[in-house]
Amino acid sequence: xxxxxxxxxxxxxxGTEGVGKSSNIAFIEDKLRQAGIDVVATREPGGTTLGEEVxxxxxxHRHSGMSVDAExxxxxxxxxxxxxxxxxxxxxxxxxxxxxxxxxxxxxYQGGGRGVSFERIATLEQWVQGALRPDYxxxxxxxxxxxxxRAGERGSADRFEKEQQxxxxxxxxxxxxxxxxxxxxxxxxxxxxxxxxxxxxxxGVLQTIIKEAVA
Numbered sequence: 001x002x003x004x005x006x007x008x009x010x011x012x013x014x015g016t017e018g019v020g021k022s023s024n025i026a027f028i029e030d031k032l033r034q035a036g037i038d039v040v041a042t043r044e045p046g047g048t049t050l051g052e053e054v055x056x057x058x059x060x061h062r063h064s065g066m067s068v069d070a071e072x073x074x075x076x077x078x079x080x081x082x083x084x085x086x087x088x089x090x091x092x093x094x095x096x097x098x099x100x101x102x103x104x105x106x107x108x109y110q111g112g113g114r115g116v117s118f119e120r121i122a123t124l125e126q127w128v129q130g131a132l133r134p135d136y137x138x139x140x141x142x143x144x145x146x147x148x149x150r151a152g153e154r155g156s157a158d159r160f161e162k163e164q165q166x167x168x169x170x171x172x173x174x175x176x177x178x179x180x181x182x183x184x185x186x187x188x189x190x191x192x193x194x195x196x197x198x199x200x201x202x203x204g205v206l207q208t209i210i211k212e213a214v215a
Contacts, residue, residue, distance in 0.1 A: 112174025
């Protein structure tokens, strides 16, 4: 099948540093393609030429003095372009979109981590996205100290990865609070387990999603 009839499904993958998003997103994409689903895999911030340039600004150590509001607005500027150029056209075309982070990350990192009020984020969310929200969000969750240890093995840290552990504890707490408030959308995956066990969890969730889509 190319997808379910009409608008495609929008799946996002979230998590703090070191949870294994890259390898698990590749696994999800492969499973969806094996099921005959036409998938557009993308990421935030990024996904477009403009978005990727904004991503470089956001992650670059040269901008360590960036104000919280500037960071927040850059996130949504990249997101606006991403939605218009990539996400909405794909969904309208019946394709499924698999996105490495989306607005839940803004609530977690800028809200939980930086202390931006959720009301301010929600205002921008409504302005930029309208009614667009993910259909499903996979939250790869594990203790922060384990994630930071894993992330430290990848090489040089970006501007976010250099934050203190307390910052990431706040990010994780914000993610878990969001998952609790929207259980119909969120699927929490225990990312502390070995990779094959993590992907078994993902496979079970994906089978359910695919069955729902073709029902």
